[in-house]
Amino acid sequence: MMKLMIGMMNLLPRGMKERLPAPMLRKERMETGSLHPTIKMNMANLLVCNRNCGTCPSFPGVKGEALFCAGGKSSAVVKRKGCNCVSCPIYDLCSGYNSAYFCVNGACGTKDKGVSAKDLSDLSGKYLERFVHFDDGPSAATLDTSPAGASEHTRHPGERVDIVLDFIEDKPVKTDSDTPFLQASLSAGINHTHICGGRARCSTCRCLVSEGLDNVKPRNAREARLAAIKGFSPEVRLACQSTATGDVKLKRLVLDDDDISQAIHEGRTGLNVVGREIDATILFADIRSFTAFSEKSLPYDIVHILNRYFDVIGGAIDGNGGYIDKYMGDGIMAIFGLEHGHQEHHAMLAMRSAKAMLEAVAEFNVYLKKRYAHEFRIGIGIHTGPAIVGELGFRKKTEFTAIGDTVNTASRIESLNKLAGTTVLVSEATYLLVKEHFSWQKGYTAPVKGKELPVKVFEPDFQAHEPGII
Numbered sequence: 001m002m003k004l005m006i007g008m009m010n011l012l013p014r015g016m017k018e019r020l021p022a023p024m025l026r027k028e029r030m031e032t033g034s035l036h037p038t039i040k041m042n043m044a045n046l047l048v049c050n051r052n053c054g055t056c057p058s059f060p061g062v063k064g065e066a067l068f069c070a071g072g073k074s075s076a077v078v079k080r081k082g083c084n085c086v087s088c089p090i091y092d093l094c095s096g097y098n099s100a101y102f103c104v105n106g107a108c109g110t111k112d113k114g115v116s117a118k119d120l121s122d123l124s125g126k127y128l129e130r131f132v133h134f135d136d137g138p139s140a141a142t143l144d145t146s147p148a149g150a151s152e153h154t155r156h157p158g159e160r161v162d163i164v165l166d167f168i169e170d171k172p173v174k175t176d177s178d179t180p181f182l183q184a185s186l187s188a189g190i191n192h193t194h195i196c197g198g199r200a201r202c203s204t205c206r207c208l209v210s211e212g213l214d215n216v217k218p219r220n221a222r223e224a225r226l227a228a229i230k231g232f233s234p235e236v237r238l239a240c241q242s243t244a245t246g247d248v249k250l251k252r253l254v255l256d257d258d259d260i261s262q263a264i265h266e267g268r269t270g271l272n273v274v275g276r277e278i279d280a281t282i283l284f285a286d287i288r289s290f291t292a293f294s295e296k297s298l299p300y301d302i303v304h305i306l307n308r309y310f311d312v313i314g315g316a317i318d319g320n321g322g323y324i325d326k327y328m329g330d331g332i333m334a335i336f337g338l339e340h341g342h343q344e345h346h347a348m349l350a351m352r353s354a355k356a357m358l359e360a361v362a363e364f365n366v367y368l369k370k371r372y373a374h375e376f377r378i379g380i381g382i383h384t385g386p387a388i389v390g391e392l393g394f395r396k397k398t399e400f401t402a403i404g405d406t407v408n409t410a411s412r413i414e415s416l417n418k419l420a421g422t423t424v425l426v427s428e429a430t431y432l433l434v435k436e437h438f439s440w441q442k443g444y445t446a447p448v449k450g451k452e453l454p455v456k457v458f459e460p461d462f463q464a465h466e467p468g469i470i
Helices: 002-011 014-019 027-033 043-052 117-121 123-129 181-187 221-230 257-265 290-295 299-318 346-372 405-420 428-437
Strands: 162-167 172-176 206-211 236-238 248-252 276-287 322-328 331-336 378-394 397-403 424-427 440-446 455-460
Touching: 002 043, 014 043, 162 181, 172 181, 181 248, 221 236, 276 299, 276 346, 276 405, 290 299, 299 322, 299 331, 299 346, 322 346, 322 397, 331 346, 331 405, 346 378, 346 424, 346 428, 346 455, 378 405, 378 428, 397 405, 405 424, 405 440, 405 455, 424 428, 428 440, 428 455
Parallel strands: 162 248, 378 424
Antiparallel strands: 162 172, 206 236, 206 248, 276 331, 276 378, 322 331, 378 397, 424 455, 440 455
16 A cells, blocks of 8 residues: 555656655654755655665664655664765765764754864854855755766767776876766776765765876866865866866876765865865064063963964954964964955955064053053064965864965064074065055065075065055
């Protein structure tokens, strides 16, 4: 009887199945499920879950518990065999933030209510969102019922042409413009990882396109959604969904079990940012007279004053579109060029920030001298150039940061202030971008650690009239 009813429901038009409520579910489950932010308690979704019941890694063992992820906690015994698994039939509609067992917690919401809830509500995460642009990508109200491995290449019609996919460290593969990269590589005998079976769920088939990115067709909806969750840059593509109209040179990125684990977990507990290169201006600042202060102060006073100082100069950095990257004792590093709408003028913003920091420290010294009979002097170093940004660190303690020669050079330039007796020094690269908008004292050429040739630096005169400042 049950099979007959299911068969009759399957014959109904899709539009009708999406409009009709899911039958044969308890009233309280329907009421709970109606509040779900993503998955509708309709007949179409019920049929998908009924068809897939038993394949879910946390299947409760009771067919009548269909849609338990949306309808509420399962009343059956749940075997914890996996979570957020790429084989789950409703995974595509659950946010990439989730890391808890759906059927145990009762729902897959837009935010994980489990172990990562603290991370998601952390203010530092909200701060980072301002500089790292994150988009959940296309959403859907009904489960995707297309066959496993199907991609959406019908969005990019055109005449089929022969192409070559040159897999770096593997081999060139002859294929055509209608064949997904994954299918082509597997057919050529390449052991291309694809844990979810090519359904744009796990991202383990990801490739880095080094040449011919213009030949790769735009992301379809499935790839765009997952790329947003994972934080992919344009050159990182899903092989299971990507096709090309011309030759492409690319490299597989997931090669072993550790790569697989990292790829699947990316984007679950908050913003995820894979490595990318940007043009940025890096600012380093350090307190020149901090050792003398710390030697005569109590631990409480040291921490208290440092926090007040960081709050003061942090406001100057934040007010000029800078991202405070890290604190190093009494030092601070900031990145300019991340905030949306301010990427083009990052050198100018860093210079404005340096001036505002000096003004802020001057005001802070009034309090410091009155309470502690001490004054802070700071040194600032600024350099502009390419930098690599991304999340780095142990999986339990990662941080978004910038690395590369530009960062190292900015740090070295800041340390030159001690030798030159200056307060602010900027590199030639920064100077050339902002020289018309500030007054300058003189330039220096000095050797710095890690550089074969001496570095040319310039000292701005913030006390003088600033010509044509924008």
